[in-house]
Amino acid sequence: MTGSPEHPGFTARLKSRTVGDERARFVYLNNFEVERSWGRDDRGLPGAALSFSSVLVNRMEEVCVLLADQDDLVILKAPVDPHYLDHLRSLGAAAGDHLLVDDNDVERSVTRDALASPRLLAELAGLADGRTYLMPLGISADEEELAARTGLPLAGPDAKICRHVNGKIFSRELVDRTGLTPVPGKVCRTLGELESALLTHLELADQVVVKESLGVSGRGMTVLDNSSRAERLVRMLGRHGSTTDLSFVVEEWISRRCDLNYQFIVDRDGGVHFETVRTALTRNGVHRGHILPPDLDPDQIEQIAAAAQVIGSALAAEGYYGLAGVDAMIGTDGVLYPCLEINARFNMATYQNRLVERLLPPGSHAMATVFDLRTRRPYGYGEVRRALADLMFNAGRGVLVNNFATLNASVEAGKAPRGRLYAVCAGGSPAEVKDIRDRAEIALTRMVETA
8 A cells, every 4th residue: 555644655664764854855775785895805615606697686686666666766677578567557557757877788787878878877976965875786896886976975985884884794793692593503604613614514504604794696506415525615616715704604404394584674873673584485595486474373473573673773883774685584493583584675575565565455465576587578568468368467466567677688699599578377266376476487488488
């Protein structure tokens, strides 16, 4: 439901708590995988640099159109398909204006594209009026440079603070310090600490996971199930650099009933305002969507909200303010682990908040999901609508595409024939939502196979 003056919508709350003015104008900049910039100088795990196509990741910036309110703007790498944009606006799912980079380099982030765009830089500089702010997904040195070159202030703290509080080492030490229920594990800054932690925890668990402090999307982590593999990893790291400059976390692998993600906003004065909690869908550590509402009892929700206050206060003490998302889980034994990792930035759930408030009736169920499709050519949004037919979103039910550009990004760039369509499937029950999602996948697969 849409926010009212007494209960402002998500974007108004975000503006009020980050810049003190719910009527401020935001220029959204969706720099997905900002961790690549934060972790540029960190030593990584062997093989961890192998990644999902940056071409697709860089076009995930389009999902930001769902956050913009009437006076806001969104920086994009390429125009939104006009039929897709018309559909979103007819639903009230998108507003605001769009600013395009001068040259879309498919391998470059939207921020790097913007920095290489004289026309866009001049356009942004012309927006500086004392109440217009750059609002990136996350703030790194690149976004600081963009702010300096345009005169638009950032709606968040500096890159040094953001990098620090987004590290898994920070999350791990916060959990240990505050008494939140921890996954058994240890911070490792030297090769000796890593070797000791691996051997210790492999005696206590069938598997352990090693995480780079600033890894992202399932990369920068490896799972080990015996001491021989652990010793091999230690030897490889020892051969390829210093033994005292590591930034890893080792944790025991916990069998889980479900993954969770919850969000809150830390305001400029250090107040912590809980927003949402959702079931997180993951595969091999990679985000695959969300389910809402989550299947949690009131006590579990209360525990999560209390953890948000603890974590938010710790973030505020470091000088952080803005939106934060936290990954959590419930083990198969029912134990809640309320802080696996802090993402002091936007995440995919953030871009669903305005949509959910405006379009889903009370009592609705929904699944944010991904359709992986083998595309042989670019598709227009009209083709997707025809393929989905009566499954298209209407009156609170059906499939609402929330990122279309990723369907065509790879094939348009002459890369691998694979595309992704991000969507929210909504219905009156979990069973109905699953049925809609399954039928949509069949319809979309048929669309690309018969082209």
